[in-house]
Amino acid sequence: xxxxxxxxxxxxxxxxxxxxxxxxxxxxxxxxxxxxxxxxxxxxxxxxxxxxxxxxxxxxxxxxxxxxxxxxxxxxxxxxxxxxxxxxxxxxxx
Amino acid sequence: xxxxxxxxxxxxxxxxxxxxxxxxxxxxxxxxxxxxxxxxxxxxxxxxxxxxxxxxxxxxxxxxxxxxxxxxxxxxxxxxxxxxxxxxxxxxxxxxxxxxxxxxxxxxxxxxxxxxxxxxxxxxxxxxxxxxxxxxxxxxxxxxxxxxxxxxxxxxxxxxxxxxxxxxxxxxxxxxxxxxxxxxxxxxxxxxxxxxxxxxxxxxxxxxxxxxxxxxxxxxxxxxxxxxxxxxxxxxxxxxxxxxxxxxxxxxxxxxxxxxxxxxxxxxxxxxxxxxxxxxxxxxxxxxxxxxxxxxxxxxxxxxxxxxxxxxxxxxxxxxxxxxxxxxxxxxxxxxxxxxxxxxxxxxxxxxxxxxxxxxxxxxxxxxxxxxxxxxxxxxxxxxxxxxxxxxxxxxxxxxxxxxxxxxxxx
Numbered sequence: 001x002x003x004x005x006x007x008x009x010x011x012x013x014x015x016x017x018x019x020x021x022x023x024x025x026x027x028x029x030x031x032x033x034x035x036x037x038x039x040x041x042x043x044x045x046x047x048x049x050x051x052x053x054x055x056x057x058x059x060x061x062x063x064x065x066x067x068x069x070x071x072x073x074x075x076x077x078x079x080x081x082x083x084x085x086x087x088x089x090x091x092x093x094x
Numbered sequence: 095x096x097x098x099x100x101x102x103x104x105x106x107x108x109x110x111x112x113x114x115x116x117x118x119x120x121x122x123x124x125x126x127x128x129x130x131x132x133x134x135x136x137x138x139x140x141x142x143x144x145x146x147x148x149x150x151x152x153x154x155x156x157x158x159x160x161x162x163x164x165x166x167x168x169x170x171x172x173x174x175x176x177x178x179x180x181x182x183x184x185x186x187x188x189x190x191x192x193x194x195x196x197x198x199x200x201x202x203x204x205x206x207x208x209x210x211x212x213x214x215x216x217x218x219x220x221x222x223x224x225x226x227x228x229x230x231x232x233x234x235x236x237x238x239x240x241x242x243x244x245x246x247x248x249x250x251x252x253x254x255x256x257x258x259x260x261x262x263x264x265x266x267x268x269x270x271x272x273x274x275x276x277x278x279x280x281x282x283x284x285x286x287x288x289x290x291x292x293x294x295x296x297x298x299x300x301x302x303x304x305x306x307x308x309x310x311x312x313x314x315x316x317x318x319x320x321x322x323x324x325x326x327x328x329x330x331x332x333x334x335x336x337x338x339x340x341x342x343x344x345x346x347x348x349x350x351x352x353x354x355x356x357x358x359x360x361x362x363x364x365x366x367x368x369x370x371x372x373x374x375x376x377x378x379x380x381x382x383x384x385x386x387x388x389x390x391x392x393x394x395x396x397x398x399x400x401x402x403x404x405x406x407x408x409x410x411x412x413x414x415x416x417x418x419x420x421x422x423x424x425x426x427x428x429x430x431x432x433x434x435x436x437x438x439x440x441x442x443x444x445x446x447x448x449x450x451x452x453x454x455x456x457x458x459x460x461x462x463x464x465x466x467x468x469x470x471x472x473x474x475x476x477x478x479x480x481x482x483x484x485x486x487x488x489x490x491x492x493x494x495x496x497x498x499x500x501x502x503x504x505x
Binding site for chain 2: 010011012013014015016017018019020021022023025042043044045047048050051052053054055059063070071072073074
């Protein structure tokens with residue numbers, strides 16, 4: 001009886017359908033929290049921002065400007081100062 | 095508001111505001127969170143939720159929900175040199191990550207400065223080209239950023255934004271040769287299926303120099319550790335660039351463009367750049383520094399079976415073990431010091447599973463007398479590069495590889 005070589009099972013992919021979780025986490029209430037919640041949560045959840053270390057007002061200003069200039073965040077110019085103040089108060093170098 | 099495309103910006107902004115909706119509840123732990131972990135980041139905050147809410151993923155340290163940033167719990171690295179797919183770390187830049195992929199409809203484009211534009215099906219990739227396998231560490235450029243001092247902004251990872259896998263796929267070289275690269279090509283640019291929420295934000299794209307792209311090791315992977323890629327690790331295809339930081343390992347890869355001019359896109363030219371200095375290190379506040387794209391990884395080593403602050407018996411042997419990797423080449427040695435670097439003892443290396451992968455190390459250590467010890471672990475790679483004894487610093491928090499120190503109390 002001849003030996004029959006068994007073909008290696010070829011690797012196959014399967015289509016995927018999944019759900020990514022949403023976050024309902026808001027920036028904590030305070031002076032300016034409406035501005036940050038309304039402007040920022042559309043693109044990203046709050047977690048990474050709230051995990052930041054204490055940063056200076058200059059550093060927070062640079063971060064918000066990066067969002068606008070590099071990532072095209074549609075933040076109204078009149079909200080920028082409010083958002084920077086909020087972050088500096090919440091997580092600012094004293 | 096920007097003048098250019100102002101109407102589109104306004105419409106986008108209204109749509110974004112509608113997405114946010116009604117005021118939410120005060121900060122509270124979601125029902126699906128599985129407990130907390132406290133990462134020992136200097137100055138904090140170190141508290142993170144453990145989440146099991148992500149598809150095809152087990153417990154992960156939640157750095158951000160959307161776009162996902164998930165860190166591997168560090169105890170996973172003590173289980174072996176291959177990181178399980180369901181606990182492999184995850185990092186996305188943009189929130190519009192497709193959650194439904196039809197393998198019969200997916201196609202990979204190869205275009206630009208080529209003889210023939212290609213549109214490859216997954217069948218073409220899996221069965222129409224020679225398959226290769228290679229194990230390689232994928233490490234985020236900003237892995238360990240949370241330990242920088244002074245602290246910097248960015249993803250505040252501990253040491254778990256890395257993993258090792260056996261990648262199965264096809265050589266990028268073979269795909270490029272199928273299209274035929276025309277003379278004058280300088281780079282190859284890679285793009286995936288993910289998209290920014292804001293239409294005019296820069297799509298995530300990375301480029302490699304043409305010779306690097308065609309080196310025969312850079313590959314397009316369709317499997318990791320023998321299984322298809324989890325959705326959030328880039329299903330169905332991702333680029334694998336052995337020895338280089340993970341920013342190049344584009345996920346959900348669907349577009350390859352051969353360039354005849356150097357790439358000037360934001361993610362190549364501005365983002366992911368490092369000081370062109372030893373250890374990519376500068377002083378905080380230093381200006382006028384020449385910046386270059388981040389590139390090759392550097393050696394690292396970690397203790398995985400004992401956490402800092404643990405107690406052991408004095409004058410008796412204790413097993414220490416962990417993992418190491420050489421960066422862009424293999425591990426030559428992993429050494430241990432119990433006297434703050436005055437003397438070093440070579441550890442035993444485990445099986446070599448490939449020069450770009452994790453290598454296990456192990457040793458029996460005896461702390462001679464009761465007291466507190468700072469045990470140092472140092473990897474030297476096969477190019478002779480050793481981990482430095484002082485940490486680097488740059489504003490982006492990239493390329494940390496200082497020798498790890500673990501506090502052990504002998505009693």
